[in-house]
Amino acid sequence: MAARNGRTVRDLRRGNRTAVLQRLYFDGPMSRYELGPATGLSSGSISNVVAELVGDGLVEEAGSVDSDGGRPRTLLRVVPGSGHMIGVDVGETRVRVELFDLTLTELARVERPLERHGYDRPLRSQGYDVDVIVGHIRDGIAEVLAEAGIAPQQLLGVGIGVPGIVARTPERGxxxxxxxxxWDAVPLESLLRSACELPDTVPYFADNGARTLGQAEMWFGAGRGARNAVVVLFGSGVGACLVTDEVENGRSVEWGHLTVRVRGRRCRCGSLGCLEAYAGAEALLDRWREEGGHPPEGTD
Incomplete structure (x- = not known):
């Protein structure tokens, strides 16, 4: 049966379940009494949704708190083992793969160092072998699942942060x-689907690394509760994520390639005077060497 706005009863139930799970995930543990105003649902709807989620093994009781003169209120939380996620960070010095439960507790981690190809060429010509990156991600996923004893079917998804711009296409993801x-138009998602032994039902979510960092800070870090924020990433490169009311999930900004000095130092992108040419990790090491410094060998 469809409501006047076109939504079916199934849609309404799914929306109510989503609202309760989101609040428990980001703000839990919470009581049924607190979930009402937090989700905008009636007490009856909260009771029905919570009963369903408990029955499905997604939510469990987590102790109780005293109420104002009444019975203690039972707290609810998301069941940690009811789902698992993998996060992949393709950095500029290494690939990190981590496995988490549904409360973002880390269960396993592997790292693979990366070596640049082409150090005898100009910085802008250096690059990473796509097959090497895909192989590191494939092996890392297999290793963390094996270490934690988690079946691939239990994964809710794989999130991947990468340097550069990510476009989504219907054909290649x-x-x-x-x-x-x-990298020029590398179909990373389709390559991973071919290489990784994961069910087709497991989704991949790839995005710019600065944008994923910004989203994480807004959800779990310094940006919680803020409506507007700029999250800056200083590493081998320099990036930023801008979050506003108009861009709720954040927009990655190529801040590192903003010109800060006309006809300044050459950046690895090929331009002159970029911020990254002064504040990026590789640039800082280069300037240290120019002044007679000697960074320890093998240092990341």
């Missing part, structure tokens, strides 16, 4: 354009 790592 996420496609990465990464000038500083030498």
């Amino acid at each position: 996420a496609v990465v354009h990464g000038q500083t790592i030498g």
